[in-house]
Amino acid sequence: MQSIAEIYAIDCKKILGEIAMGEAAPRAAAAAVQLSRPQGSSRPAGSSIIDNEAELTDIVVAAMAGAPSPRMREVMEALVRHLHAFAREVKLTEAEYDLGIATLNRIGQATHDSHNEGILFADILGFSTLCCLLNNGNAGATETAAALLGPFWRMHSPRTENGGSILRSPTPGPALFVNCRVLDPTGAPIEGVEMDIWHASPVGYYENQDPQQADMNLRGKFLTDAQGRFSFRSVKPAGYPVPTDGPAGDVLRAQNRHPYRPAHVHFLGYREGFKTLVTQVFVDDDERLDSDAVFGVTEHLVGDYRLHESGTPPAPDVTAPWYTLDYTFVMEPGEAKLPTPPIK
C-alpha cells in the first residue's frame, strides 16, 4: 500500500509533467530567452554572475525561461517575482529566512498518513479558501457552493443506503437528520451523484483522531436518487480546534488566534460531467461562526440546523431534542476529478 507521501509524490510528478508538456515552445526560442541579461547589465548575455541585488530577480527569471511550457514559465516567473518582492518589502533578515526554511521542513516532517500539516498550514493562511474561490463561482465573482477540503477527508468511506445512519459506533449527542438535494444550474435534479460525508463528533473529534470511535464513524457515501435527493442520520457535530502541535499551531499562538472551527458537515459530490463539489455546511448556532480559524465560512454555507424540542421524532429511538438540516447543492457542469486524499 502506498503511503500518503508516495501518493503526493506521484501526483506532483503527474501535475508537473502536465504543466511542463503544455504547448511546448520551440526550444531554440526558449534558449534565446534563457541567455538574455537584465537591461543595463555590463555582463555578456548568458552570464548569471550577479553584480547587485537589484538585478538578481531578472537573472533568476531568465534562467527559468527555457521551460518549454508557457504555463510553467508564467507560474514560476510570478512565484519568483512575488517571493523576491516579499523579501525586499519586509527586508527579510537571515534569522527570518532560516525560520522560514525550518518551518517548511517541519511542515513536511509533520505530514504522514494520518495528518497533513501542509494543507493545515495553507488553511490557516487563508490560501486554501483563496484557491477555492478563484476556481469556483465564476472565478470568485459570484456566490459559490464550494469550500476548502481540509485535512480530514478519507477516500473509501462506506457506501450507505439513502436514509441510513453514519454512526458506526455509539456516539452520544443530539440526533441529526439531514435531507439534501443536488441540482444543476437550471434547477434540474442530478441523479447518481456520489456524495461523500464526513464530520466531527459531538465532542469535536474526527474518528481518525479518536480511539473511542469505530473506523469510518461519522463518514459515509450516498447516491442521489432520480429527484437528486439523499438523506442520512447522524449526530450534531461540535466545533473543534485544528491540530496545534505543529508549525500551524505555532503561528496561531504567535498571532493570538484561537484554533477553532465552527461546527460543520463536509460534503464531496462526484459525478461524471460535473465539476466535483467540495464543500461544508456550517451549524448556524455556533459561537465561532464568524471567526473560523481557517476562513471557510461563506454566507451561502451557513445551514439551517433546526432544533426540534417536541413533536413526533423522525425515528422511534429518538427523544427530543433533535435537529434537522435541509440543504440544496448546485453542481456546475465540468470535470469530475477527486482530490488527492490528505490522509489515508
Ligand code: BEZ
Ligand atoms: C476540517 O474542516 O476538517 C479542517 C479544515 C481545515 C483545517 C483543519 C480541519
Ligand code: FE
Ligand atoms: Fe472539518
